[in-house]
Amino acid sequence: MPSVDPTIAQAEAAILEAYQGYWDAKVAAFSDPASDPGAELEQFAVDQAFADVASSVFTFRRNGIKVTGAPVLSPTVSEIVTGSEGSARIVDCVDGSQWQPIYVATGEPAAVPGQATRLTTTSTAYYYVDHWTIRTSEVDRGAPC
Template sequence: MRYRQITKGTATAAGLLVVAVLLGACTQPEPTPSPTPSVSTATPTSTVSPTSSVDPTIAAAEAAILEAYQGYWSAKVAAWADPTKDPGPELLTYAVDTALTDVQASVLQFRQDGIAVTGRPVLAPRVSNVVPGEAGTAAIVDCVDASTWTPIFTATGESALAPGYSARVLTNSTAYFYDGRWTIRTSVVDRDKPC
């Protein structure tokens, strides 16, 4: 009989425990007190920067576009430095359409006028509106600093700069995915908008 009393008492205790747990689950917890603000004199040593949300395909295209743009300018600078020679094959690698024909036409004009362009421009291109893929396109805006890239008359070494020449000019270019690579399709200087 004693065995039954223990079992009956254990069952009653277990039942009360279940009821207490269920009642506890139905009540809302006490709100936690808000911490007391403290003044910190320590300076943060680093900040967390947000992660880039740029699509990897777009990022890869932008890198290739900038490489093509730099290649185009290197070929252009080399062609204008010695217009007595025809532009090298690098120009055909990086330039198509009007970007190519404009450089070639300038070479012929400089050759006729006895002008060469010395030095190198400083570029600061920004790529936007990238459309990747087989018919990919993009826009490039650049503030070209030509203060160390100067046209001279080769016979005299005198400056061939036009009056009112601005050394820093806005240049708008377009990139085009052509024949398996990014190329520069157009590159137009906006002389009315110095930067």
């Protein structure tokens, strides 16, 4: 059995923890778009990942939508670079079948009919100010999984 570099294994665990934290903060923000994204999002998301969540929250707020439930994640980490300028790639098949947008006023579904609920999401992690954060997170709507 090949040995695993403990530094890489520790980095992967920390990256997955940051990724889960990012998603937990994103789910919380989308479930209550009347509130601005909280400190949890700032802890786990930077750059484009933070901006995308904040933008979505404001769009949901403007349109009277919130997202109920939670997605099921199954991430894999690759391309790990450790050190002060660490980075990594995370690919996930996000199952959103139990994480759905609804109109707050009516409780009616707000999802586009026929939209895939399991989509490939590719994210980048970045070592920033002594901890791992999520820098980008792109959903490929053309790549159901």
